[in-house]
Amino acid sequence: MISGILSYAASAHGSREIVSRLIEEPLWRYDYDSCAARVAKTANMLLHLGVAPGDRVTSLAWNTHRHFELFYAVPGIQAVLHTANPRLHDDQIAYTINHAGSVVLFFERSFLDVVQRLAERLPNIRHYIMLVDAARLDPGNIAAQSYEDLIETFPIEHCWRAFDENSAAILCYTSGTTGDPKGVLYSHRSVTLHAMAGGLSGALALSAFDCVMPCSSMYHGTAWGLPYMAPINGCKLVLPCDRMDGTSLDELITQEGVTFSGGVPTIWTMYLAHLEQTGKSTGSLERLVIGGSAVPRAMAETFQQRYGVKVRQLWGMTETSPLGVVATPTPQLTELGEEQRDEILLTRQGRLQFGIELKIVDDAGAEVARDGQSAGRLLVRGPWVMERYFKSDAPGADADGWLDTGDIATLDCFGFLRITDRAKDVIKSGGEWISSIDIENAATACPGVRFAGVIGIFHPKWEERPLLVIEPHAGAAVTPDEIRAFLSERIIRWWMPDNILLGDMPLTATGKVDKKRLREIYATSLAANQGAIHAG
């Protein structure tokens, strides 16, 4: 039961702090004990509003303590929290809320405009609740109520019921690049097992002495489960709201004594730039776990060598709750010496974790060699791997429980996984595979390059050949020839893109290169003009 996680923290680590930034409100500071009392109030309020077991409730919220409270109050009464992604387009947000069938919508004050725009398309929503105190409430044209006002009068005790551990608790939608977003349900059982495993030393290695700041979004795969792992391990929790700029992160890290944080590479690049501009230190920061896309090598080395902060990669997906693998050292790696150890830690997504089984198979379904070279489709299985999408009849996993991740990967003799491509992005050239990710990573390291995207273009002889699109940094003057020269020392000869173009990069809602859009823009026109490309 998820309620047991917070009850444990309140009982065993009651005075451990939770600190939260908020939109237009001062820093919020309380502890697990007081938090548990407020979560009880919220649960009581939800029951009073008529939210019943199995009902869905949507949050459109940042990483704040109120969102954290919903992570416990909603599942605690056996309802399901749908953590909507505010970075999606209006249509997609409306689609997910309606597909979820939510009856209550909690939202930040900064989303009032969005919610007002969407309201008439959300027929099931019975209550709009703004995550603010009464003084800052702006009810808009949707008669929104204040969260603080609503919970105020309810008792600070709630008798958490025990029910089937397989009951749904959290609903996340994946922003797939094709079709409508798909819903993934996490159960009380899967959330709890995932949170226990994630704290182990081979994964995030959390302890009661850690101060954890999740900079991955709580609406995106529950911020790696950190809102559940921190209380289990008695960690202090710092919630940065939506303020991921260098100055804001530095402030919280220094003032609150953050030891552990994690998020996508972009924000850590901004944080490093801030440190370099100001000459500040990383304070008590010990470990940074980076996921979402490949870790730029230079950034990792700066953190480790200049600041003594350990950088670890992580791979997972919404369908895996999301922890799949984490790149943590082993004695076997240590024996290789520091340089080789770091080479592996920084170029692999992570190593096998207890609770997640991985299998890499060829097209015939046979396991490929664990040699770090043989690539194949990555399948995963385990107690926190999704079995089917929400409201979908088709099973997501096969009869033995294996889920096809849609990734192409290798596994090496040290048990480390490397994602080489998305199955749909891999380029098939002359019967062999070219990893679009490897070329993009190599190109991103080239001075002046901001974004790099590689897609396959139809080729009459080779089937497909790579096209590289580059968006340079503002003001940077970089030419295709310079990039080609840079790449020639870093990738296999026959992987060299036939054409390198400069232009604006289309990005997805989660800030990744939008390959689908890239194909729409380039593939058709280029395929029709194949001769010209080869000359390019």
Add this chain to the structure above:
Amino acid sequence: MISGILSYAASAHGSREIVSRLIEEPLWRYDYDSCAARVAKTANMLLHLGVAPGDRVTSLAWNTHRHFELFYAVPGIQAVLHTANPRLHDDQIAYTINHAGSVVLFFERSFLDVVQRLAERLPNIRHYIMLVDAARLDPGNIAAQSYEDLIETFPIEHCWRAFDENSAAILCYTSGTTGDPKGVLYSHRSVTLHAMAGGLSGALALSAFDCVMPCSSMYHGTAWGLPYMAPINGCKLVLPCDRMDGTSLDELITQEGVTFSGGVPTIWTMYLAHLEQTGKSTGSLERLVIGGSAVPRAMAETFQQRYGVKVRQLWGMTETSPLGVVATPTPQLTELGEEQRDEILLTRQGRLQFGIELKIVDDAGAEVARDGQSAGRLLVRGPWVMERYFKSDAPGADADGWLDTGDIATLDCFGFLRITDRAKDVIKSGGEWISSIDIENAATACPGVRFAGVIGIFHPKWEERPLLVIEPHAGAAVTPDEIRAFLSERIIRWWMPDNILLGDMPLTATGKVDKKRLREIYATSLAANQGAIHAG
């Protein structure tokens, strides 16, 4: 599934070593990968012998790699491993094997005599298998077969089936001080959850860099679950067989690089004495977890101050799988300063762990204050707390899942538990409770005292008064008056035993003071002679 634990270790930490001492055989050395292959052989052999799902199989074995193999092979085929306690009397061993209904008996060569004595009383045993290679087999008069010989021809692969996670896996009997031993069943689910939780930093804090040597017996509550925790965390595993003397422990710790060990205080006292005699160091040893009885303060301080080895207490019981609480530091404790922190860590059994709920209640069932003073009956609940004894109709736990531990304890504001007495040993004097354990601990610290046992003696006015029995160290001359003077500075005045006697101490099969026997020897005669005692 327990099979998943070893499969994980073989896959992710395949080359990590397992080293095992054996009876009359050289040190055995292999890794998780080879171990998994042998476990498959053993499982195939068991199926060949006709062992079916649900069948029970008994081991009468020390901490060795072959016993470790049985920990996986037997539950892996959905049979149940009954880990018999060789320290029990013949009658009790036979009772537990028959009560379990075991069909196969695995035993060490050193138990051949016992097994031969018992054989005619074990009608269900179809196969006697000695845990030795063919060359060292002594079939005795029971036609014992050699384990190595039996498994040799079987394939090194086994397709581990998935089945209900609530299936029984391990059966342990508690050597209760009254009545027949009672069986406690661990399921695949409870073993796995217990092993995941036990590795967390707030519990045993295991990592892939640890080399773990379990010195608590594998037949006694699965050696705290270490045979399951070590593979999950990728630890090297060192198994000391039955050799717990100082020289043998020192050898393994130094040669194998042991970082983590645990067991009852007695063996660590012997180990310390060995170090002092030889001037040797503790090598790479970092942490010692001590359970089973209270940690002598002087021993803990010597380990910490002279050798830099951290000493942690642990409390649990067979009925709790066995982990209940572990005394690990928290930031709150650290703020108190080193001295107060250690005072708490060394005088409490441990702090609240995720997964185990504790409740201390008074006679009316109401929770007592968490002030470190108010004592009451300790109730526990959780996914690895037993619900009922094997083959017993009476539930062990109440309707809400709370199990009465039979212990009297306090809980303090830091979440630390202190066991003050067994409920049946607590002395009720003038309406107040006197902790027999506190008096015993105080007396044991007195120079010259080897064992101290306190029981309550009927008293016409106060209901009960404490009697202290002392067994001095061989050759030590210690008098009741000296002990009384020593105690007077360490315990509350009205707790002072009315009488202090010198004599041999009766011990239980697990090496604890046998209070039942102590009462038989002293209580009746003394109660009949009350006047004389008060003069004593």
